[in-house]
Amino acid sequence: MEQRGPAERNWLLVLEGMADPVLRSRDFTRRALTAWRWLPVRTPAAREAVEDVLLLVSEVVANACLHGGGPGVLVLDCTDERLRIEVTDSNPAAPAPAGDTRDPRQPGGHGLVIVDRLARAWGTRPGAAGKCVWVEVAYPAALSGACPGPR
Template identity: 50%
Template sequence: MSTTRPYSPGERGPESGAVSSSAVELTTQTRRLVLAGASGIVPAARDFTRQALYDWGWLPAATADKQAAAEDVLLVVSELVTNACLHAEGPEELRVACTGKVLRLEVADGGSGAPAPRTPHRAGRPGGHGMFIVQRLCLDWGVVRNAGGPGKTVWAELAAPA
């Protein structure tokens, strides 16, 4: 699990406040999808995220690298939502936020466990690959516990396509 980002989900961290006078402040666009009690939530989360990628200009992709970046985002969404379904009493909400350089995915759930890649990772073993995939595809990821109650938010950040 990442420990490089100790701030809460949705906050951009210390680098967001360190904008020099010559730098242009990036606008963060955020979308939220309530998943609690819904059916077919993994496909719904992928469709929701795909629409955001279209709206933000990631899709349609002009190059194979940009297409691969969008597919990575959709795969990570699937893995985070599936992990919440299987191990955390189901996801409550998906948040997708984009700045010019980073796309952040957050899945809030009511579970008490902490996701972690299986160590050692065994590629031939069925199941248990979700957080390994997240770790491999993302710039960073982590878990933030809800203050004063059960639950957590699992977040992951991916680089925007060049």
């Protein structure tokens, strides 16, 4: 685990070459959420917010594994307004919905639908050797306290 930027609010995990990157990313995110006082949860709304964040991390890391040539890094950046999740990969192509060609009897193909529904915003930006997919969620009003760092 590495932290870059304001140590209290910006966490970075190198995923390149890591075994089980989705599981490791979820564990890393849980540790960050605990440090930022999102955990332990005290209300159903706070529990839902944490579960949404963990699902979003799982989706963007899994998409990097399946479609991006493998994840590079995971960055979590928390302010008192939002949590930003960033995952890099080596594929410069922007993610695209599975579309109507997907067999509905087969699992998968719903990742971007989930991201679109749970995130307040998401997108991509080009990287030095691929792209970065970013996702933002609002800081939940149900949580007491705020992420440390600049406001």
